[in-house]
Structure formats: structure tokens, C-alpha cells
Amino acid sequence: MLNSLDDRQNSLANDTTDWVIGAFSVTPARAGIVDFVRPYYYSSGAMLFAPGGKAPAGIDSWESISGKKIAALTGYYANHVLSNNFGADLVLAGNQAEAAQLVDSGAAVAYVDDSANLKPAGDLAQIPGIPVLLPTLYGVAVKKGNRALVERLSTALRQMATGGAQSDLARFEQQWFIANGAPPNADLAALLLNPDSTKVSLNAERIATAG
Structure with a gap:
């Protein structure tokens, strides 16, 4: 079991896993250790x-x-x-x-x-009207330097985001997040509107470049 973030990062470095997904936040420090796949698919805080x-x-x-x-x-x-x-x-x-x-x-x-x-x-x-505190983007991580896998996963993520509200990612959000009490995610909604964009929301850009 890869319970900690260190476990997940180490599993990529020692080739135990090919890629990591699930509550793996994007930070400049981690980007120096692993490669993150664009587009970023979710955010939380x-x-x-x-x-x-x-x-x-x-x-x-x-x-x-x-x-x-x-x-x-x-x-x-x-x-x-x-x-x-x-x-x-x-x-x-x-x-x-x-x-x-x-x-x-x-x-x-x-x-x-x-x-x-x-x-x-x-x-x-x-509680509506109170913004998310300490927002963080989630991304798929692969071993540093594995650009071929980055490109393959990037293509797959864009395909999963194609179709807007009927896309695979929208369906997963409804089934696993919203059905369990989470509010709709603004960064995912922006991705579903334009799966081919290399940009993320202004909020997400700030998160990704924060120290």
C-alpha cells in the first residue's frame, strides 16, 4: 500500500509504479522530483x-x-x-x-x-460564500524524464474530458465526489469546457506556481 506521499514518490523513482493518481497535489517542490501530466484534472482545499x-x-x-x-x-x-x-x-x-x-x-x-x-x-x-482555503491542484505524476508516458497520459486525460457533462471525468466526479457530498469542482468544469487547452484557471495557475 502506498499510504504516504513519500511512498508514492518513491514508487515512481524505483519503478514500482508507472504513474500515480489520486490526491497527489502539484507543487514546485514535487515538480522537481516527478513529472506532472497536463491537464491537471482536479483541485481541492x-x-x-x-x-x-x-x-x-x-x-x-x-x-x-x-x-x-x-x-x-x-x-x-x-x-x-x-x-x-x-x-x-x-x-x-x-x-x-x-x-x-x-x-x-x-x-x-x-x-x-x-x-x-x-x-x-x-x-x-x-457553507456557501466562503472560498476554498489553501487550494491545491491534483495531477497525475510519472517518473522524472519519462516524457513518452507523460504524452500518452495527457492524451488519455483529454479524451476522458471530451464530451462536457457526458464525459468520463464528469461521470466519475458525479459518482465518486458529488454523490459523496463534495461540491462541483471549478477547475474540472473549466477543463471540461476546453479539454484541448494547455491552460488552467487563474486560480489553478496561482496554485501551481506557489512556493
């Missing part, structure tokens, strides 16, 4: 969730969570930003179901997550 997606009183932005009790998973990558940059009073949980219980019981007013599968979190839904 920290989102704020509440029962039914209804914003708790006084919360309408990330800045407004200062001093508020916010549920988050232990070890979550955004925890230090939530507490240090935005002053959240984090209430830690071991899994989504525990986090949902914290919100339901009043021990926390909202929950932060970037998971596409929110079924364990009960009726928690994304």
Missing part, C-alpha cells in the same frame, strides 16, 4: 462545513472564525494556518464522524475538511 450548509451566527469568512470553536481532524495539514493565521480555537477529532458529533453537540460550530467523501459527516455541507 480546506472548506468550512456546517449542518445543512447554514453558516453559524457571526461566521461569513475565514477571518470570522477567530475565537470560534472549529472542528478539525488531528494532523490535518491546515490546522496550523487555521489556528495561527485565523485564530480558530480548534477542537480535534479522529475522523469525520467524530467531527460531526462535535458540531452536533455544540462543542464546535463548524468543521474544516477538504475530503471528497463527506458521508461519515452526516448532514454537514459546505
Whole structure:
């Protein structure tokens, strides 16, 4: 099992795997170790969730969570930003179901997550109007220098994006992400509109070049 990001990167370097897909975010540091396939097919980031997606009183932005009790998973990558940059009073949980219980019981007013599968979190839904925090692009990674495979996978991804709402990628998003509580993905929607474009959204370009 390739459980960690290091495991995935090492599996490419030692030829255990040919390519890696699935929650593998694109960063300049990783781009120095592996080659990423264009187009980037998805993006994610920290989102704020509440029962039914209804914003708790006084919360309408990330800045407004200062001093508020916010549920988050232990070890979550955004925890230090939530507490240090935005002053959240984090209430830690071991899994989504525990986090949902914290919100339901009043021990926390909202929950932060970037998971596409929110079924364990009960009726928690994304609060509209609050942008994604720390957005990150997802890409397919291959061993550094394997340009032939990069081109083959790039062609395959574009074919899977062809057909708009009827494309394979749109169908996968509906089946595995939206059906499990994730909102529609803006970067995937942009790709479906123009599968042959080498560009990504302005938001995605900023992510891809961020330090």
C-alpha cells in the first residue's frame, strides 16, 4: 500500500509504479522530483462545513472564525494556518464522524475538511460564500524524464474530458465526489469546457506556481 506521499514518490523513482493518481497535489517542490501530466484534472482545499450548509451566527469568512470553536481532524495539514493565521480555537477529532458529533453537540460550530467523501459527516455541507482555503491542484505524476508516458497520459486525460457533462471525468466526479457530498469542482468544469487547452484557471495557475 502506498499510504504516504513519500511512498508514492518513491514508487515512481524505483519503478514500482508507472504513474500515480489520486490526491497527489502539484507543487514546485514535487515538480522537481516527478513529472506532472497536463491537464491537471482536479483541485481541492480546506472548506468550512456546517449542518445543512447554514453558516453559524457571526461566521461569513475565514477571518470570522477567530475565537470560534472549529472542528478539525488531528494532523490535518491546515490546522496550523487555521489556528495561527485565523485564530480558530480548534477542537480535534479522529475522523469525520467524530467531527460531526462535535458540531452536533455544540462543542464546535463548524468543521474544516477538504475530503471528497463527506458521508461519515452526516448532514454537514459546505457553507456557501466562503472560498476554498489553501487550494491545491491534483495531477497525475510519472517518473522524472519519462516524457513518452507523460504524452500518452495527457492524451488519455483529454479524451476522458471530451464530451462536457457526458464525459468520463464528469461521470466519475458525479459518482465518486458529488454523490459523496463534495461540491462541483471549478477547475474540472473549466477543463471540461476546453479539454484541448494547455491552460488552467487563474486560480489553478496561482496554485501551481506557489512556493
